[in-house]
Amino acid sequence: MISKEDIELAKKARLNACSPGGKFQVGAALRTKNGKVYLGCNIGNNGIQSICAERTAFVKALSEGEREFESITVVGAPIGQEPTEKCLPCGYCRQFMSEYVDEFFKIGxxxxxxxxxxxxxxxLLPHSFKF
Ligand SMILES: [Zn+2]
Incomplete structure (x- = not known):
């Protein structure tokens, strides 16, 4: 069960979003099974190498050795606005996450x-690619 605390953490992470040409800010709070939280925001550039908040959080956690994940909470909205619409992970993030989470992992x-x-x-990703 995702907590209100994780929503607030995702909103805090969102404030660090940066994207020269972008107008949308996303924040994510990734919680591990041992209770640690890794925050992520979307980081863009003018090429095609932008990274989403969800993958930022996962890359931070994975690079610190984390492998057991409980949940991720995602908030997003245009710059200067409060998140008002459900901000679901994109296709890249769904595939990326699917390779590191179990069937009980929650995406909020x-x-x-x-x-x-x-x-x-x-x-979010039925019949996903696995090998
Ligand atoms: Zn994404």
């Missing part, structure tokens, strides 16, 4: 009332 998004909607990776 919020609406303007801070209501949390939770999904599993199988909800």
């Amino acid at each position: 998004v919020v609406d303007k009332e801070n209501n949390i909607e939770e999904f599993t990776i199988n909800d």
Whole structure:
């Protein structure tokens, strides 16, 4: 169950989003099974190498040796606005996450009332590529 604390952490992470040409800011709070939280924001550039908040958080955690993940909470909105729409992970992030999470991992998004909607990776990426 994703907590309100994780929503607030994702909102805090979102404030660091940077993208020269972009107008959308996303924050993510990735919680490990041992209770640590890694934050991520979207980091863009004018080429095609932009990275999403979700993968930023995963790359930080994976590079620190983390391998057991509980949940990720994602918030996003245009610059200067509060997140009001559910910000679901893009296709790259769904595939990326699917290779590091189990069937119980929760992906949480919020609406303007801070209501949390939770999904599993199988909800968002059924029949995914695996080998
Ligand atoms: Zn993405």
